[in-house]
Each structure stands twice: as structure tokens, then as C-alpha cells.
Amino acid sequence: xxxxxxxxxxxxxxxxxxxxxxxxxxxxxxxxxxxxxxxxxxxxxxxxxxxxxxxxxxxxxxxxxxxxxxxxxxxxxxxxxxxxxxxxxxxxxxxxxxxxxxxxxxxxxxxxxxxxxxxxxxxxxxxxxxx
Amino acid sequence: xxxxxxxxxxxxxxxxxxxxxxxxxxxxxxxxxxxxxxxxxxxxxxxxxxxxxxxxxxxxxxxxxxxxxxxxxxxxxxxxxxxxxxxxxxxxxxxxxxxxxxxxxxxxxxxxxxxxxxxxxxxxxxxxxxxxxxxxxxxxxxxxxxxxxxxxxxxxxxxxxxxxxxxxxxxxxxxxxxxxxxxxxxxxxxxxxxxxxxxxxxxxxxxxxxxxxxxxxxxxxxxxxxxxxxxxxxxxxxxxxxxxxxxxxxxxxxxxxxxxxxxxxxxxxxxxxxxxxxxxxxxxxxxxxxxxxxxxxxxxxxxxxxxxxxxxxxxxxxxxxxxxxxxxxxxxxxxxxxxxxxxxxxxxxxxxxxxxxxxxxxxxxxxxxxxxxxxxxxxxxxxxxxxxxxxxxxxxxxxxxxxxxxxxxxxxxxxxxxxxxxxxxxxxxxxxxxxxxxxxxxxxxxxxxxxxxxxxxxxxxxxxxxxxxxxxxxxxxxxxxxxxxxxxxxxxxxxxxxxxxxxxxxxxxxxxxxxxxxxxxxxxxxxxxxxxxxxxxxxxxxxxxxxxxxxxxxxxxxxxxxxxxxxxxxxxxxxxxxxxxxxxxxxxxxxxxxxx
Ligand SMILES: Cc1cc2nc3c(=O)[nH]c(=O)nc-3n(C[C@H](O)[C@H](O)[C@H](O)COP(=O)(O)O)c2cc1C
Ligand code: SF4
Ligand code: SF4
Ligand code: SF4
Numbered sequence: 001x002x003x004x005x006x007x008x009x010x011x012x013x014x015x016x017x018x019x020x021x022x023x024x025x026x027x028x029x030x031x032x033x034x035x036x037x038x039x040x041x042x043x044x045x046x047x048x049x050x051x052x053x054x055x056x057x058x059x060x061x062x063x064x065x066x067x068x069x070x071x072x073x074x075x076x077x078x079x080x081x082x083x084x085x086x087x088x089x090x091x092x093x094x095x096x097x098x099x100x101x102x103x104x105x106x107x108x109x110x111x112x113x114x115x116x117x118x119x120x121x122x123x124x125x126x127x128x129x130x131x
Numbered sequence: 132x133x134x135x136x137x138x139x140x141x142x143x144x145x146x147x148x149x150x151x152x153x154x155x156x157x158x159x160x161x162x163x164x165x166x167x168x169x170x171x172x173x174x175x176x177x178x179x180x181x182x183x184x185x186x187x188x189x190x191x192x193x194x195x196x197x198x199x200x201x202x203x204x205x206x207x208x209x210x211x212x213x214x215x216x217x218x219x220x221x222x223x224x225x226x227x228x229x230x231x232x233x234x235x236x237x238x239x240x241x242x243x244x245x246x247x248x249x250x251x252x253x254x255x256x257x258x259x260x261x262x263x264x265x266x267x268x269x270x271x272x273x274x275x276x277x278x279x280x281x282x283x284x285x286x287x288x289x290x291x292x293x294x295x296x297x298x299x300x301x302x303x304x305x306x307x308x309x310x311x312x313x314x315x316x317x318x319x320x321x322x323x324x325x326x327x328x329x330x331x332x333x334x335x336x337x338x339x340x341x342x343x344x345x346x347x348x349x350x351x352x353x354x355x356x357x358x359x360x361x362x363x364x365x366x367x368x369x370x371x372x373x374x375x376x377x378x379x380x381x382x383x384x385x386x387x388x389x390x391x392x393x394x395x396x397x398x399x400x401x402x403x404x405x406x407x408x409x410x411x412x413x414x415x416x417x418x419x420x421x422x423x424x425x426x427x428x429x430x431x432x433x434x435x436x437x438x439x440x441x442x443x444x445x446x447x448x449x450x451x452x453x454x455x456x457x458x459x460x461x462x463x464x465x466x467x468x469x470x471x472x473x474x475x476x477x478x479x480x481x482x483x484x485x486x487x488x489x490x491x492x493x494x495x496x497x498x499x500x501x502x503x504x505x506x507x508x509x510x511x512x513x514x515x516x517x518x519x520x521x522x523x524x525x526x527x528x529x530x531x532x533x534x535x536x537x538x539x540x541x542x543x544x545x546x547x548x549x550x551x552x553x554x555x556x557x558x559x560x561x562x563x564x565x566x567x568x569x570x571x572x573x574x575x576x577x578x579x580x581x582x583x584x585x586x587x588x589x590x591x592x593x594x595x596x597x598x599x600x601x602x603x604x605x606x607x608x609x610x611x612x613x614x615x616x617x618x619x620x621x622x623x624x625x626x627x628x629x630x631x632x633x634x635x636x637x638x639x640x641x642x643x644x645x646x647x648x649x650x651x652x653x654x655x656x657x658x659x660x661x662x663x664x665x666x667x668x669x670x671x672x673x674x675x676x677x678x679x680x681x682x683x684x685x686x687x688x689x690x691x692x693x694x695x696x697x698x699x700x701x702x703x704x705x706x707x708x709x710x711x712x713x714x715x716x717x718x719x720x721x722x723x724x725x726x727x
Contacts, residue, residue, distance in 0.1 A: 003388030005396045006278060009270060016266035035254060037340045038333075038372050071341020073254030074495030078177055081254075090137055090191035095177050115137055120176035122189075124511075125245035125497065127255065128465070129267045 030065040030110065034097075035081040037072025043079035044098050051102035052082070059106055074124055081121070084109050094119040135170040136213050141187040142175040150202070151175075151186040157205035158188075162213065165206075171213045178492055178513050184224065197222035244506050246473060247497045248481050249334075249457040253341030258376050261383040264344040270389060272463025276352045277397040282312060285356050291467035293479030294459065298324055298415075298452030299530070299556050299632075301478075301545035304459070307449055310439040312357040314447035319359040321350050322424065322443060322450040325366035325373070326408050326415035329528030330579065332559035334483040335453040337495050339366070339373040342457070343380035347403060349456035351390060352463060353449055354401040362403040363443070365420050367410045377405060412529070412583035416631050417450045419585065430585045431631035452557070454483060474500035478544035482555065488524075488562035489516045498543075505539040508562060519564040523647070527556025529576040529583075530636035532643025533569070552643040554636065568665035569644040569651050574602040580637040591634025594625035598641060605652060606666040608659035615652060618645060664726050667711045671727045674715075676701035678723035685715035685724060 004012070034040070034049045049067060056062045073081055078095025082105065085091045089109065096119055097105060108116050140155045155175055162168045176189075184198035188208065195218045197208070204222060211217050247253075256263035264270070276285055289305035296302045311319060323346060327335040339346060350362040366374055381403050384390040392400045406424055413419045414429040421443050423429035442448025451459075458480055462470045474480050478500035484507065487493050491513035498507060504524060508514070515521050523533040532553035534541075541547050548555050563572065577599040586592045598621050604610040622638030629635040645652060654660045661669040674685070674694075679701040686694040686702055693709050696702030701723075704715070716724045 003386070003391075003393075005388075006274065009265070009274070009387075009389075009395060012262065013265050013269075013271075016262045020263070020266050037253075037337055038370075039337075041372070068257055069259070070256060071253040071258050072337045072495060074250065074337070074497075075492075076494035077492050083254075092191075114134065114172045115139075115174045117175050118142060118177070120139055120174060121178075122176075122243075123254075125243050125247040125250075128246075128248065128251050128461075 028064055028066045029087055030061075031083075031085040032065055032067045033070050033083040033085070034067065035071070035073050035075075035079065035083075036069040039072055039076045040079045040081065045080035047099035048080045048082065048097050048102060051099035052106065055103045055106040058103075059111060061106065061110060065110070075121060078121060086110060089113060090115075093121045093123055095121045134172050135167075136172075136193075137191040138171060138173045138208065138213075139176045139189040139191065140173065141178065141185055141189075153202045154186055154188065154200055154205060157202045158208065161205045161209040165209050165214065167209065167213050171209070188222075190218075193218065195219075196224045198224045244502060244510050245497055246481055246499050248461045248470070248473070249338060249345075249454050249483050250341065250495070250497050251461060252345065253337060256342065258341055258343055259379050261344060261380065261387060261389075264342065268464040269344055269460075270348055272460050273348050273351050273355075273389065274395070275463055276355045277395060277399060282356045285352070285463070286312070288467045289459070289462065292462045292470040293467075293474070293477075294455070294462060294470070295478065295545065296452060297454035297458070297482065297555075297557070298417075299527070299554065301555060304451065304455055307439055307451070308353060308356055310437075311447045311449045314440060316447050318444075318446045319357050320443045320446055320448040321353045321357070321359050321362035322421070322438075322448055323350055323362065323364040323453060323456055324415060324417065324420060324450055325364055325370075325453045326420060327367065327370075327453075327557060328410070328412035328415045328583075329530075329557045329559045331487050331525075331528060331561050332485050332557045334485050334495060334558050336370050336373050338453055338457055338483070339370070340376055343373075343377045344384065345457040345460045346453055347377075347380055347384055347390070349459035349463075350403060351394065351401050352459060353451070353456075355399055357447070357449055359449075360400050360402070362401065363406050363424060364403060365406050365408055365414075365424055368407040369410050374405060374407070381405070411585075412579070413585045413631070413633050416633060419631070420450070421448065430587050431633075433630060454558075475542060475544050477546060482543065482558060484526075484558045484560045486512050486560050486562070488560075489519065489564040489567070490514070490562040491516055500544055501542040503540050503542055504534060507543075507560070508539070512562070515562065515564050519566065522563045522565055522567055523569075523644075524563065525553075525561040525572070525576075525640065526559070527554040527636075527639070528559045528561075529579050530554060530632065530639055531556050531559075532639045533563075533572070533647060535647050552639065552646065554639070566663050566665075568661055568663040569648040570602060570606050570655055570661070571663075571665040573641040573644045574599070574606055576640040577602055577637070580633065584633060584637075588628075588630040588634065590625045590628040591630070591637065594621050594629075594634065595637050597621055598625075598638065602641065605655050606661070607668040608655060608666075610656050612653070612656055614656070615645065615649070618642075660727075664713075670711055670713075671706060672704055672709055672711065672713070672716060673706075673725050673727065674702050674704055675723050675725055678721050679719075680721055680723070682721075684718050684720070688714045688718050690714065 036045050080097045082097040083093045158173045188197040188200045294304045408414050414423045419429040419431045438448045481497050483497045523535045580595045584591045601614050622642045664670050681699040693705040
């Protein structure tokens with residue numbers, strides 16, 4: 001990306017803001033977001049990331065889903081954490097998503113459209129940034 | 132087939148899990164009875180961190196938040212919400228108007244005790260993609276500082292916000308910037324303190340890992356205001372992921388013209404370099420940090436002159452903590468008035484804490500200033516592990532003190548923590564339960580200070596060692612009562628006479644535990660007893676002959692070995708040889724090994 005002027009920065013902000021609000025990235029409308037801070041990675045977030053990718057492929061969902069990484073949500077006692085944003089489903093955060101949970105996550109949440117028992121957590125605080 | 136509703140039942144350890152279980156079952160039963168079992172899924176969840184009002188039930192997608200739910204409420208939740216689509220108003224959480232920390236920001240009404248300004252983007256954006264930061268009001272503050280607001284206006288804005296330094300001492304940020312700005316020297320520097328040496332603290336690490344641009348943006352704003360061209364982030368080499376993300380972020384900002392020459396076509400140049408610290412606690416102290424940045428040995432130098440007057444390479448320098456900077460970018464984006472609504476009169480905004488130790492929900496929390504320790508430990512933290520009794524919480528790490536049950540309802544501010552003999556520090560918060568021994572804790576922190584003292588001044592170099600030796604004697608049962616007076620005397624002298632606050636606050640953990648738990652110290656000295664068994668030398672392992680069935684397991688596991696006995700006969704420990712590893716105590720299935 002080339003160096004920007006003020007106007008270019010503003011235009012970029014506006015278009016990216018709309019992207020985030022629309023919640024579809026690269027034409028895919030499901031997002032799986034894995035927490036990859038030091039604590040998440042120590043708890044196996046990288047393996048979870050890979051296992052989710054594998055499972056998506058197995059169920060032919062790789063064209064519909066983007067897997068993204070983010071920083072630490074602060075829920076260190078239940079790492080790795082994974083957030084799932086999908087149409088027709090409430091957005092939820094799952095904790096203790098070790099790699100062996102990836103398959104049930106994909107099957108339950110994305111194929112069967114239901115939530116996983118015993119893993120849901122609350123986002124720790126409301127978002128202060130205006131969308 | 133998409134479901135109409137999802138009912139989440141809190142199944143955290145803090146809630147009465149049995150009642151939550153029953154609610155879970157009755158909800159499923161009611162959904163079936165009322166013929167809507169395909170429209171709704173009942174799910175058990177982790178802890179919602181609101182245990183005092185538990186059990187909690189949340190219904191999605193409406194986000195209805197029900198508290199103190201009973202099993203007999205299930206029928207109504209199903210018939211009203213799932214069938215008729217109406218909330219069960221009587222169960223909805225209503226904000227407790229008395230609570231000091233309630234935030235009265237118009238667009239946010241919630242039950243959560245946390246409020247995230249510093250961590251606003253952590254866990255939301257991809258930290259390796261600058262565009263996601265930009266999309267969420269990112270770099271709007273820098274825009275203002277470059278094109279809209281005069282330096283005077285920015286200083287005024289910071290003053291109105293009431294922001295104080297988050298590195299520990301709580302010095303007003305605007306004053307630091309203003310003082311530096313007014314120095315005539317044409318060369319000035321901006322330094323970010325990301326040393327974070329307090330054992331148990333990792334808020335700064337997480338902030339940089341999760342949202343590096345919030346720091347970069349604020350450093351550029353600071354540079355513009357004080358008229359500096361160069362910034363440095365001093366970060367410990369033990370934080371490789373944070374360093375990587377910071378590097379990526381700086382490169383992206385530079386590529387897009389948000390750092391480097393002629394930022395956004397404004398004519399202003401500013402760049403940032405990363406400097407790695409080797410991980411000495413004293414290098415977090417600002418003057419030592421600046422020495423280290425200059426390539427010298429990291430030792431504090433006397434103040435004044437303060438860094439604002441003579442800092443890095445003797446040039447006027449603003450040095451702020453990571454969290455202070457992350458707050459600045461939020462204040463610049465959202466305005467001082469918005470920020471000043473959060474917190475107390477003298478301590479504005481929020482504070483992040485790393486909650487660790489004997490706590491159920493350990494992790495990173497951010498709460499408005501004025502929140503009580505009880506709210507942090509019991510509501511957010513879900514209480515003490517394994518239902519044990521709370522003993523105290525150490526804030527401020529090796530510079531802070533222990534805070535006990537009695538002060539749990541004290542609102543947290545810079546002043547209140549200092550009055551309690553502790554300090555805000557950077558934000559480590561270690562929770563202790565009845566199994567922790569205060570002598571052991573004081574000894575641990577003193578050992579840390581002995582190791583980390585740079586040795587430049589005598590009170591700290593000698594005092595920490597002397598205090599450590601006394602604490603060590605106490606833990607072995609060889610101290611005398613008058614040693615406690617000695618601890619206090621040395622501690623006070625060290626507090627007064629040390630050059631920097633490492634020595635100046637090293638006595639805090641000892642003095643505060645001594646103040647609150649003198650009896651426990653005396654037990655060690657007089658009765659040679661450590662109730663919690665943490666001071667190994669005072670513990671004696673014995674086998675109670677009446678309970679021992681002579682299975683021989685302990686004898687086989689003893690590493691010395693020093694347990695003897697005939698098969699099926701009571702065994703005996705040779706106390707002279709026992710190394711007190713505790714293995715026999717752990718393995719005996721008959722409770723025959725006792726610890727005294
Ligand atoms: C022994 C010692 C260790 C310190 N460690 C840190 C640290 O790790 N991070 C930090 O920001 N400040 C630390 N400080 C405080 C700094 O000296 C300084 O006050 C702070 O960086 C100023 O930033 P602020 O105004 O944003 O709080 C330490 C102070 C002492 C005496
Ligand atoms: S108080 Fe301790 S760490 Fe600070 S300058 Fe003196 S010897 Fe060094
Ligand atoms: S394990 Fe317990 S019961 Fe068995 S020999 Fe040792 S003390 Fe006795
Ligand atoms: S405490 Fe350890 S060394 Fe002592 S008797 Fe038991 S097992 Fe042996």
C-alpha cells in the first residue's frame with residue numbers, strides 16, 4: 001500500500017468500516033475468529049486454527065468461511081477462545097476450544113445450526129467503538 | 132433449520148451449579164411440554180462472571196439477561212419468550228443504582244463490571260492488519276492532532292480527561308507532555324515503557340499483542356505535540372510475539388504514510404524504533420530505562436532533572452507506559468468528556484489488571500476506576516478456587532502490599548491503594564487463599580528484590596538482603612520476636628533512603644503482611660509453626676499408628692527412603708532423615724500421614 005493522504009485515509013476507513021459492519025469478508029459470510037495472544041497460543045490456539053481449517057475442508061465449507069486471528073480477549077482460564085459469526089446464528093464466543101473440539105464446533109455450529117454445550121462465554125465488556 | 136431462540140444457562144463454578152443444572156433440565160422439559168422443542172436450544176455455558184446474582188439465564192438473539200432464576204421460572208421463559216416473543220420482565224437484571232462503578236454512558240446499558248477502553252480492540256481486530264484498526268476509529272486522533280487541533284488544545288483535552296500515568300505512580304499525563312513541550316531544545320524524544328517487570332503482570336504484553344496501533348498512534352500524537360521526531364518502544368526480549376506484532380504494525384504504518392516522513396501530507400515527520408530490554412526489573416524505572424536505551428548499564432540516576440527536562444541523551448523526553456498511550460488514542464478519538472465520565476473524581480478512566488493466583492476465572496480484566504476489589508475477585512473472577520477462603524490480594528507486585536478481606540469494598544483508586552499500604556503499580560493482582568503463608572509470600576518478593584536491586588545505593592543493596600535473611604530465619608523457626616521490630620526498622624529506613632522506588636517500595640510486601648498478619652509471623656517464631664505448611668522447615672510429617680494399615684505405599688514412594696515398618700504393621704517416619712517432600716502425605720489413602 002502506498003503512503004496515503006488524509007483523504008485517502010478517510011476513504012479507506014469508511015470502506016473498511018462498512019466491510020466490518022456487513023460482516024462479510026472476501027465474499028464469505030461466516031467468520032471464525034481465533035484468539036492468538038501468547039496465552040491462547042500457549043494453550044494450543046495454532047493447532048485449533050489448523051484443525052478448524054481441516055474440518056471446514058472436510059465439510060466443503062472452506063468457500064463460505066474465513067478463519068481470522070485476533071489478540072487476547074482476556075479469558076485466560078478458558079483459552080483457546082474462538083468466536084463464530086454466522087448468519088441466522090447468534091454470535092458466540094467459545095472457550096476451551098482445543099484442537100480436538102474443532103470438528104464438533106464445525107459440525108454443531110455450522111452444519112447443524114446449534115450451539116455447543118458447556119463452552120459458551122460472554123464477551124467480557126461491551127464494545128465502545130461506534131460501528 | 133435455524134432455531135428461533137437459544138437459551139443459555141450459566142454453568143460456571145461460581146453459580147450454584149446444582150440449581151443451574153435443574154433449570155437446564157426444566158427448560159428442556161418445558162420446551163417439550165409446550166411443543167416448541169424444535170424452535171429452541173437450551174445450552175449450558177461457562178461462567179458469565181456475575182455469580183452473586185446467579186444462576187443466570189440469557190436468551191439469544193434478544194440478549195435478555197435474567198438473574199436469580201429459579202427452576203419454576205422455566206415454564207414462563209418458554210411460554211413468554213419462545214412462544215410469544217416477549218421478555219420476562221420480572222427476571223430481567225436491573226442495574227443496582229448504589230453501585231459506585233456503574234457507568235452512565237448513554238449508549239451502553241449493561242450488567243458487566245468490565246469496561247474496555249485500553250483493550251477496546253483486543254480480541255476483536257486482527258492485530259496484524261492495520262486496516263482493521265483504522266476501520267474502528269483508528270488514527271482519527273492522529274488526524275485531529277495533525278490537522279485540526281493545536282498543541283494547546285490537545286494538552287487541554289488531556290487535562291480535561293484527567294488521564295494519569297498507568298505505569299504506577301499516577302502522574303498526570305498532560306503535565307508531563309506540557310512540561311516537555313515547553314523545553315526550548317530542538318531535539319526531543321517520545322519513549323514507551325513496555326518493560327513490564329512486575330511478576331504476574333502481562334497487561335502491557337496483551338495490549339501490544341492485541342492492538343499495537345493504539346500505542347503507535349498515541350506516540351505519534353505525543354511526538355507532534357511536544358515536537359519530537361523520534362520515538363522508542365523499550366520492550367523486554369521475553370515478549371517475542373508482542374515484538375513481532377509491533378514490528379509488523381510499525382512497518383504497515385510506515386508503508387501507509389502514518390509514520391515516517393510527511394505523515395498524511397502534513398509535513399510532520401515521526402518514526403518509531405523498537406529497543407529490546409534484557410528483562411531487569413529496575414530497567415522499568417524510567418531513568419534506568421533511559422540509561423539502558425543509551426546503551427549503558429541500566430541503573431537509576433537521581434531525579435531531578437526529570438526526563439521531561441533532561442531525558443534520553445540529555446534531551447527532553449516524554450516517557451509513558453503502554454497503557455497510558457493506549458488511553459491517549461482512545462481519548463483523542465472519543466473526546467475527553469466521554470473519558471472523564473468513567474471512573475472516580477481523581478482517578479479517571481479504567482485500569483487493566485492481570486488477575487492470577489487462587490482465582491477461578493484468571494485473566495485480563497479492565498474495570499472503571501472505583502470498582503471494588505470484591506467486584507473484581509468475586510464477580511469477574513468468579514471467586515476463590517475450590518471454595519477455599521480468601522486471605523488477601525497482592526497488588527503492585529514486589530512494590531505493593533497485601534490487601535485483606537477488611538478492605539475488599541474499598542473503591543480502587545491511586546489514593547485508596549496507597550492508603551492501604553499497597554499501590555496501583557502496573558496492575559498485577561495475585562489472589563491468595565487460606566493455604567498461602569504470608570511469611571512465604573513476603574520472602575518470595577524480598578528474594579525478587581534482592582536479585583533485582585541494581586546495587587547502586589546502600590539502603591536497597593544491603594537492606595533487601597538483611598530483610599531477606601530475617602524472613603528466611605522466620606520461615607525456619609530460628610528468628611526471635613525482636614526480629615520483627617528489626618524488619619520494620621530496616622524497612623522504614625530503606626523506604627526513606629533508597630535512590631529509586633525499587634528499594635523505596637521493596638519493604639511494602641513485608642510491612643503490609645506484618646501489619647495485617649502479625650499473629651502469623653509470631654506463630655512461626657514462637658510456636659515454630661506454619662499453618663499452611665508452606666514453610667517446609669517448620670513442617671513435621673508423622674504417621675498416626677492407629678490409622679496406618681501398613682500397606683507400605685508411602686515407604687515405596689519416599690525418595691529418601693526414611694519410612695520403615697513391617698507389612699500390615701504401622702509404619703514410622705525417621706524424622707531426622709525426612710526431607711519433607713510431602714510425598715507420603717499425598718499418597719496415603721488412609722489419612723494416616725499427618726502434617727504438623
Ligand atoms: C522498580 C521500578 C519498576 C518500574 N517498572 C515499570 C514498568 O515495567 N513499566 C512502566 O510503565 N513503568 C514502570 N515503572 C514506573 C516508571 O518509572 C515511570 O513512572 C513510568 O514509566 C511513567 O509512565 P506513566 O506516566 O505513563 O505511568 C517502574 C518504576 C520502578 C521504580
Ligand atoms: S534503590 Fe535499589 S534499584 Fe534503586 S538505585 Fe538503589 S540499589 Fe538500585
Ligand atoms: S501409605 Fe498410609 S496406610 Fe500405607 S503404610 Fe503409609 S501411612 Fe500406613
Ligand atoms: S515427607 Fe518425603 S522424605 Fe519425608 S517421609 Fe514423607 S516421603 Fe519421605
